[in-house]
Amino acid sequence: MIFVIDDDEIMAECIAGAIGKNAKIFSNAIEAMNEISAGELPDMIFLDILLDGPDGFTLLNELISYDDTAKIPIVIVTSLDLGDKDLSVYGVKKVLLKDEMTPNDIKNCVSEYAK
Amino acid sequence: MDAEVDGILIAAHELKAPLAVLRQLALSFEGVGEKDERIRGEMVSVSERAIKQVNDLTKVRRLEDGLFTMEPVAVRPICDDVIKELSYLFRFNKRELFIKYSNRSQLVVANRELLRGVIYNFLLNAMHYSGAETRSELIVCDKSDHVRVSVRDYGPALPVDVWREMKRGFIEKPTSIAMRPGSSGLGLFIATRFSRYMNAEVGAVRHRDGTSFYVDLPKSRQASLF
Numbered sequence: 001m002i003f004v005i006d007d008d009e010i011m012a013e014c015i016a017g018a019i020g021k022n023a024k025i026f027s028n029a030i031e032a033m034n035e036i037s038a039g040e041l042p043d044m045i046f047l048d049i050l051l052d053g054p055d056g057f058t059l060l061n062e063l064i065s066y067d068d069t070a071k072i073p074i075v076i077v078t079s080l081d082l083g084d085k086d087l088s089v090y091g092v093k094k095v096l097l098k099d100e101m102t103p104n105d106i107k108n109c110v111s112e113y114a115k
Numbered sequence: 116m117d118a119e120v121d122g123i124l125i126a127a128h129e130l131k132a133p134l135a136v137l138r139q140l141a142l143s144f145e146g147v148g149e150k151d152e153r154i155r156g157e158m159v160s161v162s163e164r165a166i167k168q169v170n171d172l173t174k175v176r177r178l179e180d181g182l183f184t185m186e187p188v189a190v191r192p193i194c195d196d197v198i199k200e201l202s203y204l205f206r207f208n209k210r211e212l213f214i215k216y217s218n219r220s221q222l223v224v225a226n227r228e229l230l231r232g233v234i235y236n237f238l239l240n241a242m243h244y245s246g247a248e249t250r251s252e253l254i255v256c257d258k259s260d261h262v263r264v265s266v267r268d269y270g271p272a273l274p275v276d277v278w279r280e281m282k283r284g285f286i287e288k289p290t291s292i293a294m295r296p297g298s299s300g301l302g303l304f305i306a307t308r309f310s311r312y313m314n315a316e317v318g319a320v321r322h323r324d325g326t327s328f329y330v331d332l333p334k335s336r337q338a339s340l341f
Contacts, residue, residue: 008132008136010136010139010140011132011135011136011139014136014139014140014142014143015139017143018143050128079128079131079132079135080128081173098131098132098135098136098139099131099134099135099138099163099166099170101139102142103139103142103143
């Protein structure tokens, strides 16, 4: 299963549409974390940074603090200019800009990073 | 960063989010017919242009932070790059783009990203204001100690007050160009701000049948060191 965490419903559906059947959408970090705590470890996560409630960085910190979630591949999907920040310590494999990415970029990330 | 700058950056982000969604929705359509494909292409293109202007506006607000370094850059590849990006749009709107490079000096002192923004906005402006089936011209030539990148359109004449403002080298804020309908003057505002940051002179030449906007970029002395 691949988690898509984005509070913009339409954008989340676009990303999920490119991923295919394995996508599960969450509109905030808490919902996603609850699902993980309940035992469903995703194969990878597409994560927005600016979210309602705890932001993407809060979730990233949470994920790397547990052994079982620390290695989940993360792809950040954002409108923010994150510059050259190295986010690999958080398990971030790639940063996709919402205003530049294409459905193929999402598909490529899935085939490259999903466990 | 002052409150006004902060506010503009937040507003830019708020504008960018729905534009990115529109673009993504258009890209999501698959298996559409030829006619719909044109509409889809136009939706992607319009949203990308709007996103670019929002990004440029953000850059204008960040100029004060001095994040854009000046270096010797080759003019022609930057022009080629912008032309490549906009050629679809010119074709789609049935506009011709004439290009002439007569400059011997290749290197100017500029910031690659900002110079690209200036040329992009000039060309977009020309495409927008040239009449149907007319052409726009991109001309790069040498002028004593600088290289001039000029974009000419065959649209309505530039109002004299805007021309005067440009002659002073500065447009204080986006100014609606009354004789050029549909214009907020945002592209011109962005281009003049970027140019001023690069110590490049920006200006306009009024023609009876259109306008040329130009930017004069200082030549790089780097080549003379060899």
